[in-house]
Amino acid sequence: MASEQPTSPAPEPGSETAPRTGAANLLELNGIEAGYGRAALVLRGLTVKVPPRTIVCLVGPNGAGKSTVLRVASGMLTPRAGEVLVDGVDVTRQGPQERLASGLAHVLQGHSVFPEMTVEENIRLGAYSVKDRALVAERTAFVKDLFPVVGERWTSLAGLLSGGQQKQVEFARSLMVDPKVVLLDEPSMGLDPKTTAAVFEQIVTMRDAGTAVLLVEQNARRALETADIGCVLDLGRLHITGPAADLLADPELSALYLGGRPHERT
Amino acid sequence: MSLFVQSLILGILLGGLYALLASGLTLYFGVMRVVQIAHSAFLILAAYLAWFFATRTGLDALLSLVITVPLFFVVGVGLQRLLITRLKPATLTMMSVLLTFAIALIIEGMLGFVFTGVQRRIHFSYGSASVPLFGAEVPVVKLVAFALAVLALGALWLILKKTGFGQALRATIQNKEAAQLVGINTDRVASYGFGLGLATAAVGGTALAMDATIYPSLHWHWIGPLMAIIVVGGLGSVPGAAIAAMVLGISQSLLQIPLGTTWAQTVFYVALFVTLMVRPQGFFGGRLAQRF
Numbered sequence: 001m002a003s004e005q006p007t008s009p010a011p012e013p014g015s016e017t018a019p020r021t022g023a024a025n026l027l028e029l030n031g032i033e034a035g036y037g038r039a040a041l042v043l044r045g046l047t048v049k050v051p052p053r054t055i056v057c058l059v060g061p062n063g064a065g066k067s068t069v070l071r072v073a074s075g076m077l078t079p080r081a082g083e084v085l086v087d088g089v090d091v092t093r094q095g096p097q098e099r100l101a102s103g104l105a106h107v108l109q110g111h112s113v114f115p116e117m118t119v120e121e122n123i124r125l126g127a128y129s130v131k132d133r134a135l136v137a138e139r140t141a142f143v144k145d146l147f148p149v150v151g152e153r154w155t156s157l158a159g160l161l162s163g164g165q166q167k168q169v170e171f172a173r174s175l176m177v178d179p180k181v182v183l184l185d186e187p188s189m190g191l192d193p194k195t196t197a198a199v200f201e202q203i204v205t206m207r208d209a210g211t212a213v214l215l216v217e218q219n220a221r222r223a224l225e226t227a228d229i230g231c232v233l234d235l236g237r238l239h240i241t242g243p244a245a246d247l248l249a250d251p252e253l254s255a256l257y258l259g260g261r262p263h264e265r266t
Numbered sequence: 267m268s269l270f271v272q273s274l275i276l277g278i279l280l281g282g283l284y285a286l287l288a289s290g291l292t293l294y295f296g297v298m299r300v301v302q303i304a305h306s307a308f309l310i311l312a313a314y315l316a317w318f319f320a321t322r323t324g325l326d327a328l329l330s331l332v333i334t335v336p337l338f339f340v341v342g343v344g345l346q347r348l349l350i351t352r353l354k355p356a357t358l359t360m361m362s363v364l365l366t367f368a369i370a371l372i373i374e375g376m377l378g379f380v381f382t383g384v385q386r387r388i389h390f391s392y393g394s395a396s397v398p399l400f401g402a403e404v405p406v407v408k409l410v411a412f413a414l415a416v417l418a419l420g421a422l423w424l425i426l427k428k429t430g431f432g433q434a435l436r437a438t439i440q441n442k443e444a445a446q447l448v449g450i451n452t453d454r455v456a457s458y459g460f461g462l463g464l465a466t467a468a469v470g471g472t473a474l475a476m477d478a479t480i481y482p483s484l485h486w487h488w489i490g491p492l493m494a495i496i497v498v499g500g501l502g503s504v505p506g507a508a509i510a511a512m513v514l515g516i517s518q519s520l521l522q523i524p525l526g527t528t529w530a531q532t533v534f535y536v537a538l539f540v541t542l543m544v545r546p547q548g549f550f551g552g553r554l555a556q557r558f
Contacts, residue, residue: 100449112444114437129449
């Protein structure tokens, strides 16, 4: 079991492609301390690294601070200590809009489409910060190709789509800015098992299309089966990290965080 | 029969005016959950500015809109940034009632101080003219006020539906966090939304003053019916407010035939009570309110 976070992915799909710049990790959270208001710290010196073309999954019990990691990463919450690096550049003091421009897109948990707007309007709003029309058209074609449901339901109100379809619209919307890293918060929340499986397949598709993914999931076993690297959080700290397959195979971790041994569950 | 037709036509014209007066009020609530009691005070302020402009320059009072519309927009942005944003989100709606109540009192006091309590009326060259319409005689000023309302509401619809700002505003109303995450500066959008609401008050106040005598405390007469309209239409829904305004305007005008002007006014409150009993979210409220 690795106790240090690897700085480059295990030889996983897509690893033959070079990263966008020389930085080994597209996203680095170093020594993050963060919390809400005057309440106690939620994150206590957490370090997480996301290499290019990799799905990194954060798992852990409720209250471990998983969603808070994403809020710190996307700039919705300013950390009290520590630094956030995107592709080697310090973005710790940037707000959500600048982080988006730096290449971080955040998909919230639950449903976060604009329900009373059409799928088209939702997708176009994904490129709200992009002024280059040719680029918007190119990205639109790209996400329509990646998520066929987007094109099929183009003129429907997004709120009328099924839960799984809405998730795909949210994924597509987040990809409109061509982000370096997509932050996904509980993408399977409220979805039935079949739809959950489809959503996890879409996450792999996103990675294979060139985007790194930082994933937070309650459904830890399913998430680790999809991810390249797993990070187990407990009490606001990184408890253990390593290739996702190794974490899944560890009987102690399995009992503590994944709800029993693999063979008991499958 | 001709009395009925006359009342119906006047009711439609009145409904159009009400729709404009109420549109800003429902917009504030839709964007920020703010109940803007001072909206009608700003209507009267715009009316006074139109009157002052016309008496000082001798020009048509409608030209004052060139000044008051941008001025009110800027004042609205300033009010939102300096005052509304300081209210705690948890108690925003309740506290906004108190805050804007104070603003209404300040505007009323200032109007009384500057212009005295004397009743004023704007004079138009076409002020006493009327045109025949389906056998009824319709005052030109009412037609112009209606046209102004239709134009302003059309412009508001185009802004909300067709511009990037309108899309950002609607996105902010529907899901503020998601709007931030696609790169929308939701604080700026909210303040522009407030400015837009107040800009409608500039047009509405001027349209209102075309056919009414104005005095500083007149806003108390208006806030009740306007609040009733936006609750019946569904808080936050601009089309809902427009439809409720039209229905209630026509009802009020027709009820004046058997009941007289004083009792016809009660139609707003009867509609308010009935709505709260049978459909508390209003007829276009809840999720429908987010559909423009």
